[in-house]
Amino acid sequence: MENACKHLKTRGIKPSYQRIKIFEYLLRNRNHPTVDMIYRKLVPRIPTLSKTTVYNTLNLFIEKEIASIIIIEENETRYDADTSVHGHFKCRKCTKVYDLDIDLSKIDIPMLAEHSVTEHHFYFKGICKNCR
Amino acid sequence: MENACKHLKTRGIKPSYQRIKIFEYLLRNRNHPTVDMIYRKLVPRIPTLSKTTVYNTLNLFIEKEIASIIIIEENETRYDADTSVHGHFKCRKCTKVYDLDIDLSKIDIPMLAEHSVTEHHFYFKGICKNCR
């Protein structure tokens, strides 16, 4: 994935080994991982990896807007390489998080119009089609 | 507010002094308080109040569905006595959280239809009308 490296550069992020690996993980695993999931998956290949580095790197990605934060449960911060406007559905039973396409033109919230909105978050919970 | 007491009873919650006070706080202050805000406001009037009690009580309210959780920032859990479907807008500048009326019939998210949804969460960030 030379891809990841270039993507980092274009956003003004120096493509260090750790940053590339973490970003590649986000690109490949579209399962909205937590810091811990990323750390545990990468540390066998990068034995010196520190959890602090994962935190630092993700915070950098958020700041440079190449990743976004997903909060569905308290105390469970997840990350997503998809920074476009979209939503999430979490199944209470299997705990899987589904992505939802969101067409903003089909979302009518009059009271929003008076403010200047920079972030849109939509998430839902329930039982997914497979668990019903 | 005899109101609060009755409301608790109808949901099968024994109306202890602390529970009534905490619920009244939620009813009066529609500003989406954190546990700490509730605790600090009530402890002068209830000197023996423990933060653990506030946590326990709010968790009970959530379980019995007379209050709901609002998560807009990581590490900042807020509570709301309004359990109806509605949204929130948080201003980055003044940090105020506005309520948004949401008309679900005007929200079209096709991919949601295949699941069975029990919770709807909508939140937005940006700069509010007063701060622009």
Added chain:
DNA sequence: TCCATTTTTGTAATCATTACAAAGTATGGT
């Protein structure tokens, strides 16, 4: 009043995240 149950309380434990400083790595000029 006495007993059983529930509620409250304080302390300690847990867990995710951040602060911080030391060690390591890259970079650019000479």
Added chain:
DNA sequence: ACCATACTTTGTAATGATTACAAAAATGGA
């Protein structure tokens, strides 16, 4: 190639929110 400087990574310790737990207090019948 060498050095000075800046940036990145790392480990440990600190922080802060939340929960676990057990003792104390309050409640509500019989």
